[in-house]
Amino acid sequence: MDTVTNWRERLISKTTRPTRVTTYKYWLWLGFLILITGNGAFQYWKQWQDGLYVTDMRDRISWGLYISMFIFFTGVSMAGTVISAMLRAANAQWRASITRVAEFITAFALMIGAGFIIVDMGRPERIFNVYIHGRWQSPIMWDVMAITTYLTASLIYLYAPMIPDLALYRDRLAGKVGAVRSFIYRTLALDWKGSPTQFKLLGKAITIMTLIIIPIAVSVHSVVSWIFGMTLRVGWNTAIFGILFVAGAVFSGLATLIIIMAVLRKTYHWEEYITERQFKYLGYMLASLALFMIYINVSEYLTAGFKFEEGSEFAFRQLFLEEFSGMFSFYIIFGLVVPVAIVLIPKTRTIGGIVVAAVLVNLAMFIERYFLVVTGLRVPLMPYEPASYSPNFVEWSIAASGVAMFCLLLTVTVKIFPMFAVWEMTEEHDAAMALTQAEETLMHEAAIAGPRLSTEVSPDSGRPAEGGAS
Template sequence: MALATPNTNHQFEEKAASDIMQPVGLNIKFHAWMGLLTLVLMACLYAYYTQLRDGLSVTGLRDYVNWGMYIANFVFFVAASLIGMLISGVLGLLGFQWIKPIARIAEIIAVAFAAVAGLVIVSDMGRPDRLPFVFLYGRVQSPILWDVTVVTTYLVLSLMLYYVPLLPDLAIGKTRMNQSHGWLAKIYDILSLNWKHYPEQYNILHKAVRILLILIVPTAFAIHTVTSWLFAVNPRAGWDSTIFGPYFLTGAFVAGCAALIIAMYFFRSNYKLHRYITPEHFDKMGKLLVLTSIIYLYFNINEFLVPGYKLKEADAIHLHELFSGHYAPLFWGTQILGLILPLILLLFKPMRKPLPVLIISFFVLAGAWAKRYIIVVPTMEHPYLPKQYVPDEWMLYQPTLTETAITVGSIVLVLMIITILAKLFPVIPIWEIEEKPNQTSNQTNETS
């Protein structure tokens, strides 16, 4: 009879709960970081106030280029949010156990980016007071109505996928709060919904999570497919493509993987979670980034090879602008530094260790944002109708300081949401980390 096993398992549970709950709570570093973000956000909100007061004339948007940095940022945010579905939905439903310590981090990223994506669209509107008209008078034929609907649905499902698996940890955490965090213990008590760790509760929890995972997979596919249709239903050169749906999806997985790797490294280092987020997790995420990048590279080749082969007049102008014209430095920098070079480096195992893969992920994420900018802006600078009798500044798009500040403000909001969720609640699911030792213990006892 293996009498020592239950005691060892209990020690593991105590150690895991203590380690994961230790960073929870508001400390001086949190206040300093949030204070800095708040100051930056206030400056960005003033920029938005200026835009609201004076109109979109304070931006670089004009009659020809009426989609610019804002829409590129929106597409990027939607893309990054899909990491929650990829990790929890696809890999979770396939039964990969290694994702357990990082699944909640992926959901935090999904919630933050999806929540702010809607606000980014509002920043692109000259009359945000007319936003309710989209719901009141929206036409079913319009991809814009589909986009608003599916983004909202994805946000709700992501919130539920974050909150429902959090219930057991809330019950664990409320008993570990000291007197200085009494208010947080009350929040945990309310949000835990009287969770008592009964087997029946866990059965319901597993079924509920599985249903949510099944629902979020088609929703996530729809969210970026519909976003791609906002471009693809237009006959403009550079957008008139039938592959934009899968092309946007694979690009989203690349951006999401890079964002998750960066978050993993931060939480592992700053929250002292080396025992739970291991080099093996970075290695596997690096391999996942390689896989998604290969597929994304395939779609990138298709995006330019087919129109380049046919070389219609409008396509020729567009491709020339990208390959050797005004946008060539940004285009080639994005393709080489943001996709091809990271893909090659990550094929080697030393490059998939925590620090190297972190640096590579920064380049991939920056390239992902720049790629959305390249998709949006150059196409709009070359309409079919000739540009006549308009000022020179109307012909080319140049983001203004106000526009840039508002874009930075949306990124700050994402960081604030991630920071708040990560400091109020454990970033690693305690009860799921303990499941494996519990199963091992049960198997050992049965064998004994």
């Protein structure tokens, strides 16, 4: 009982630490992010004034960095779903400490991703035409629908399991934080007091969201791919895009999660909760996805390259030999092969190694999104010289500000919201403790091990799902 309580108290104190302690480094980091975001905002203001003329996109390569960023961020948003919903549905026991971070990543990445669509629009002030005049037949409309649904669902999915933790914050931090935060906790905690009925209702809400958020997420990434897959362009005109994008989304989502976990772990000394185990399991998932991605790529380029339809020659030349060969080989080697190696070789299978793999994966996935968009548009459709495109300063600034804003949102969030699902982690810890107890004592002794341990716990049901996801 005591150990449990102490463990719990320590967890609470560790979790609430960011809300209580703020160092100068935090402000430096915040300032840096605001600077980059501000620059992006200024560049966007310029773009708003002069139109997309200020970018390097032109008629023949009419989509560029913005759309790549859109795909990349919607891909990153898969993190929450995979970790949180899939593992929750599969009841993996090691997930509790990383779900909250993953869910925040989902919500924020989706907001930023959707923002890039607006940034890419020629007439952003007409955004509501999509609602006023929307047509079901358009892949863009599917996107609007899917992203709206996904954002709503992921916000609820983020919020529902957070209610007990918000109530905890409300009670524990009363008087220790400012009026604004107190108000946020009070309001958002929904008068939570942990009654069985409340748990039952909350459980229902979470179950529903767990159930539907996975198909929604898959639909979002498929639909994003169909923006390209529904055209008649060489390189885009393939049914494999849906699978490629969904797998790629999980891939980059995992990688982002690993990076952010590592950063938070280091910054707030959460080593006890985010352990090597989580990193390893996520690393295994990463490696298996990398293998799957390799398979998809082989499958796509082999079938397309064997038939070699009109335009394929140009497409293959630019991708494998000419302008984009550097990016493509980086993607294949450092994005897919090297991460697998890092995870599979025991020596490199450390937290550091896995973080390196994650960084490589994220970089490679961003590059992949970029060259998929640009190479698809670059193949000449009529007898003209192929166009060229490279993002200019405005585009890079806005893209960077997207990343910065993503980090900014997370940085601010850390100071306000509980980054650990305290109640789920306690539950998980209890399970682990119960297992230990059960192993150490006789069965009948388990019943009196403490009021916090259920008599119904049987050794086999209490076993943490070791490696459940790999």
